[in-house]
Amino acid sequence: MKVTLKVWRQKNRSTPGAFKTHETPELNVNMSFLEMLDVVNEQLANRGEEPIAFDHDCREGICGTCSLVIDGKPHGPHKGITTCQTYMRTFNDGDEIVIEPFRAKAFPLIKDLVVDRKAFDRIQHAGGYITVRTGAAPDANSVPVPKQTADFAMDAAQCIGCGACVAACKNASAMLFVAAKISHLGLMPQGQPERYRRAKGMVDQMDKEGFGACTVTGSCEAVCPKEISLDFIARMNRDYGVALLKGDAKAVKSGGAG
Amino acid sequence: MVTLSSNIPSGPLASKWEKHKFATTLINPANKRKYKILVVGAGLAGSSASATLAELGFEVHNFVFHDSPRRAHSVAAQGGINAAKNYQNDGDSVHRLFYDTIKGGDFRAREANVYRLAEVSLNIIDQCAAQGVPFAREYGGLLDNRSFGGAQVSRTFYARGQTGQQLLLGAYSALNRNIANGGVKSFTHSEMLDLVVVDGHAKGIVVRNLQTGEITRHNGDAVVLATGGYGNVYNLSTYARGANVTASWRAYKRGACFGNPCYTQIHPTCIPVSGDYQAKLTLMSESLRNDGRVWVPKRKEDRAKRPADIAEGERDYYLERMYSAFGNLAPRDVASRAAKTVCDEGRGVGETGLGVYLDFSAAIQRLGEGKVRERYGNLFAMYHEITNENAYQTPMRIYPAVHYTMGGLWVDYNLMSNIPGLFVLGEANFSDHGANRLGASALMQGLSDGYFVLPATISGYLASQNPGKRPATDNDAFKEAEENVQAITKRLLGNKGKRTPYSFHMELGKLVWEHCGMARTAAGLTQGIKAISALREAYWKEVNVLGESNDWNQSLERAGRIADFIELGELMCRDALMREESCGGHFREEYQYTPEDPETKAGLVNPGDVKRRDDQFAFVAGWEYGGAPDKAPVLNKEPLVYEEVHMSTRSYK
Ligand SMILES: Cc1cc2nc3c(=O)[nH]c(=O)nc-3n(C[C@H](O)[C@H](O)[C@H](O)COP(=O)(O)OP(=O)(O)OC[C@H]3O[C@@H](n4cnc5c(N)ncnc54)[C@H](O)[C@@H]3O)c2cc1C
Ligand code: FES
Numbered sequence: 075m076k077v078t079l080k081v082w083r084q085k086n087r088s089t090p091g092a093f094k095t096h097e098t099p100e101l102n103v104n105m106s107f108l109e110m111l112d113v114v115n116e117q118l119a120n121r122g123e124e125p126i127a128f129d130h131d132c133r134e135g136i137c138g139t140c141s142l143v144i145d146g147k148p149h150g151p152h153k154g155i156t157t158c159q160t161y162m163r164t165f166n167d168g169d170e171i172v173i174e175p176f177r178a179k180a181f182p183l184i185k186d187l188v189v190d191r192k193a194f195d196r197i198q199h200a201g202g203y204i205t206v207r208t209g210a211a212p213d214a215n216s217v218p219v220p221k222q223t224a225d226f227a228m229d230a231a232q233c234i235g236c237g238a239c240v241a242a243c244k245n246a247s248a249m250l251f252v253a254a255k256i257s258h259l260g261l262m263p264q265g266q267p268e269r270y271r272r273a274k275g276m277v278d279q280m281d282k283e284g285f286g287a288c289t290v291t292g293s294c295e296a297v298c299p300k301e302i303s304l305d306f307i308a309r310m311n312r313d314y315g316v317a318l319l320k321g322d323a324k325a326v327k328s329g330g331a332g
Numbered sequence: 333m334v335t336l337s338s339n340i341p342s343g344p345l346a347s348k349w350e351k352h353k354f355a356t357t358l359i360n361p362a363n364k365r366k367y368k369i370l371v372v373g374a375g376l377a378g379s380s381a382s383a384t385l386a387e388l389g390f391e392v393h394n395f396v397f398h399d400s401p402r403r404a405h406s407v408a409a410q411g412g413i414n415a416a417k418n419y420q421n422d423g424d425s426v427h428r429l430f431y432d433t434i435k436g437g438d439f440r441a442r443e444a445n446v447y448r449l450a451e452v453s454l455n456i457i458d459q460c461a462a463q464g465v466p467f468a469r470e471y472g473g474l475l476d477n478r479s480f481g482g483a484q485v486s487r488t489f490y491a492r493g494q495t496g497q498q499l500l501l502g503a504y505s506a507l508n509r510n511i512a513n514g515g516v517k518s519f520t521h522s523e524m525l526d527l528v529v530v531d532g533h534a535k536g537i538v539v540r541n542l543q544t545g546e547i548t549r550h551n552g553d554a555v556v557l558a559t560g561g562y563g564n565v566y567n568l569s570t571y572a573r574g575a576n577v578t579a580s581w582r583a584y585k586r587g588a589c590f591g592n593p594c595y596t597q598i599h600p601t602c603i604p605v606s607g608d609y610q611a612k613l614t615l616m617s618e619s620l621r622n623d624g625r626v627w628v629p630k631r632k633e634d635r636a637k638r639p640a641d642i643a644e645g646e647r648d649y650y651l652e653r654m655y656s657a658f659g660n661l662a663p664r665d666v667a668s669r670a671a672k673t674v675c676d677e678g679r680g681v682g683e684t685g686l687g688v689y690l691d692f693s694a695a696i697q698r699l700g701e702g703k704v705r706e707r708y709g710n711l712f713a714m715y716h717e718i719t720n721e722n723a724y725q726t727p728m729r730i731y732p733a734v735h736y737t738m739g740g741l742w743v744d745y746n747l748m749s750n751i752p753g754l755f756v757l758g759e760a761n762f763s764d765h766g767a768n769r770l771g772a773s774a775l776m777q778g779l780s781d782g783y784f785v786l787p788a789t790i791s792g793y794l795a796s797q798n799p800g801k802r803p804a805t806d807n808d809a810f811k812e813a814e815e816n817v818q819a820i821t822k823r824l825l826g827n828k829g830k831r832t833p834y835s836f837h838m839e840l841g842k843l844v845w846e847h848c849g850m851a852r853t854a855a856g857l858t859q860g861i862k863a864i865s866a867l868r869e870a871y872w873k874e875v876n877v878l879g880e881s882n883d884w885n886q887s888l889e890r891a892g893r894i895a896d897f898i899e900l901g902e903l904m905c906r907d908a909l910m911r912e913e914s915c916g917g918h919f920r921e922e923y924q925y926t927p928e929d930p931e932t933k934a935g936l937v938n939p940g941d942v943k944r945r946d947d948q949f950a951f952v953a954g955w956e957y958g959g960a961p962d963k964a965p966v967l968n969k970e971p972l973v974y975e976e977v978h979m980s981t982r983s984y985k
Binding site: 112120134136137188190191194203212215218219225234 | 399401407408417419455464466469492501512543606609611612783787835884886887
């Protein structure tokens with residue numbers, strides 16, 4: 075099979091970009107989408123043209139590095155999988171495929187199809203952890219966690235931080251991502267002491283990064299490669315509400331002059 | 333020549349670590365913040381080390397080439413992590429985990445390190461659970477376990493099929509907390525391209541910012557490499573595409589010895605290669621071997637038949653036949669080689685004949701499809717995505733693929749290399765797995781090194797260094813290292829050849845796989861060395877790297893890494909040629925058990941099993957750079973002295 079690619083090419087942030095058409099050589103239907111891009115890139119390089127910049131690493135749907143909006147859909151046509159797990163047998167001989175980066179104000183473009191998703195890290199610096207010093211932990215079985223709770227936390231913890239939710243949202247909201255992170259820790263018993271503080275810190279940072287508001291269209295859930303549920307957003311909103319009611323915990327001065 | 337002194341503490345095995353921690357000089361809390369430690373890498377090893385060192389009060393700078401620490405290759409681990417908790421009451425203990433690991437490594441690991449690893453394993457699970465890692469649980473709320481290849485007890489902790497991601501998110505959260513409170517400064521999209529050695533000590537690194545191309549110098553009182561394994565030397569592997577050897581290799585060129593480079597792990601359960609375009613091989617977690625049965629047809633004429641049309645009596649469940657005690661749970665090196673053997677006999681299945689069946693029909697009959705789906709659903713889905721086949725109805729096809737590298741930079745008991753001040757953690761070092769790693773023990777080692785070992789040992793070195801006295805970045809050694817990096821970049825971009833960097837990587841991968849893969853011979857390795865050194869010369873004549881240096885340039889990044897892989901490939905072949913024995917994953921055809929050997933007659937081993945030569949090869953090979961790529965490296969040896977364990981014949985029968 076052969077396909078025609080319409081690919082977003084942009085040298086860098088300060089140079090305007092445009093779609094460029096690339097014809098693929100003969101492809102094997104068992105190729106992955108990214109292997110198809112590898113082949114196109116080798117062809118370009120052999121002609122002395124710069125290859126298409128795209129992000130990828132694990133190529134098995136877990137690192138969250140691959141991105142790409144394929145024919146208008148982040149991570150392509152299939153539900154519940156990433157771009158790197160998309161195979162050419164999904165497409166037909168002669169198809170025209172449009173490939174764009176994950177676009178959002180909070181994800182500045184680096185080159186072609188590569189964007190900078192560091193805003194996600196900064197949100198997690200603002201509370202995405204349980205404070206526990208190395209060596210201070212009690213025996214792992216001293217805190218039993220009901221199986222349902224652990225499984226539910228795991229549903230949220232599966233998020234791979236790819237940003238497809240942001241790319242799919244017309245407001246470029248990061249609510250699904252942040253909700254998954256907050257819910258994972260907020261569901262585990264170990265995460266209770268910092269639960270509300272964490273929710274407030276992370277949501278406030280999300281707003282600072284310039285992600286948009288959530289209008290519950292559900293487009294994030296629809297494209298999430300790990301099928302994270304919208305319900306986590308409601309959970310996050312509740313935790314955030316409680317955090318506001320409680321107000322900022324005042325720092326307690328350490329007492330005594332000893 | 334350098335002397336490779338292991339610095340193993342004296343005394344009984346079980347009390348060495350306690351004793352050593354007590355004997356190590358501590359650093360006055362007020363002085364700690366005067367020391368700056370550069371940590372390269374934020375996989376399990378690098379994240380856990382950075383967070384813990386910062387908690388102790390050191391100033392930590394962390395560097396990763398990824399856009400975020402969370403994307404380190406550790407994220408991809410599926411199956412689980414071992415710990416000798418004995419929560420299942422099935423006879424596990426620190427000593428058993430230690431012994432299984434030493435035996436699994438075919439008696440080529442350092443005894444004292446492995447014992448410490450088993451001891452520390454207990455704390456790791458506690459630490460991770462406290463961080464909120466959502467491990468699998470039983471209905472009573474306690475932690476669930478499963479068994480993994482090479483072990484007869486259930487000591488593996490897991491989190492669905494994504495233990496690696498969950499453990500990494502735990503370590504990343506610890507890192508984040510310390511970034512937020514100022515203890516760690518994080519540099520992402522920052523690739524280390526050289527090590528700076530001042531007066532014989534590691535005191536800095538040179539880094540390229542992948543977004544802007546800017547090259548910067550960083551000084552520190554110690555440098556820690558936690559930069560992962562080098563399996564991508566084979567091009568096709570289960571590693572993330574970006575995983576590379578550059579940090580270790582550039583340190584090697586600055587004098588750090590490379591330990592046992594030929595010890596590589598070929599994992600038995602991966603999806604077979606389907607075509608030339610392929611860029612990645614996908615692992616099917618080893619946990620599948622708990623319930624899947626491995627077989628090929630008895631007769632090669634049957635190999636093209638549909639599996640359903642091959643009657644039970646016509647199937648050869650060869651692992652169960654050859655290794656009755658361990659069966660389908662035989663260690664990886666054993667299972668991989670057995671798969672190769674049956675395929676070499678012409679009994680391999682699938683289009684290419686390089687595949688064996690992993691069959692779940694018995695498990696589905698016994699447990700029901702629902703239970704199998706619950707255990708392995710994500711893996712079956714992944715298999716379906718890639719092959720378009722339904723493994724609930726027809727057996728999976730699997731074949732061995734490159735998966736892990738036991739070799740790595742040489743380190744002593746303190747995890748310090750032979751360059752004082754340079755520490756190496758995780759998969760990047762050589763120390764704990766000998767010639768073969770058991771399943772679920774790499775995650776354990778990474779976290780052990782980072783959370784518990786390095787934070788205790790590094791102060792021994794730092795105490796010998798005056799606080800606040802590290803060399804400044806205008807020191808000549810920094811200047812020279814930066815010029816070296818600039819020169820490599822310039823040479824790559826200026827070299828207007830005709831071939832793409834990737835075409836060389838593919839060629840290299842085929843050479844290393846052919847000559848230094850699952851079966852090795854003196855003749856093949858000699859030929860491999862010749863071919864790879866010719867490829868190195870061709871590379872610098874013919875490679876063409878597009879784009880600019882002061883911009884995001886994936887061709888340039890890749891080209892530098894491939895140049896290092898080519899040199900490494902040659903060293904691996906040299907190491908494998910030197911090691912005239914078979915052990916673990918290193919199989920030299922000349923050294924295997926024959927039907928006449930007493931061990932075979934006694935039923936301990938099968939003909940064709942690996943044959944060690946302890947009298948001559950019970951040592952770690954620490955290769956020292958020869959000064960130029962075409963100069964022969966120098967072999968240094970660290971004898972492996974076993975104080976408590978007897979180096980016996982490894983039997984899984
Ligand atoms: C598919 C797969 C499944 C696995 N499953 C299991 C399992 O179930 N159980 C188990 O125990 N083990 C498993 N392993 C092995 C295990 O995952 C790895 O050995 C381990 O995670 C390595 O961790 P690390 O911290 O040493 O390195 P990595 O996680 O590879 O991290 C390397 C880090 O170094 C950085 N880096 C590298 N070079 C540079 C440079 N030059 N400059 C700057 N930064 C650099 C990277 O950015 C990254 O942060 C699996 C491996 C694979 C491939
Ligand atoms: S490349 Fe890792 S998720 Fe796609």
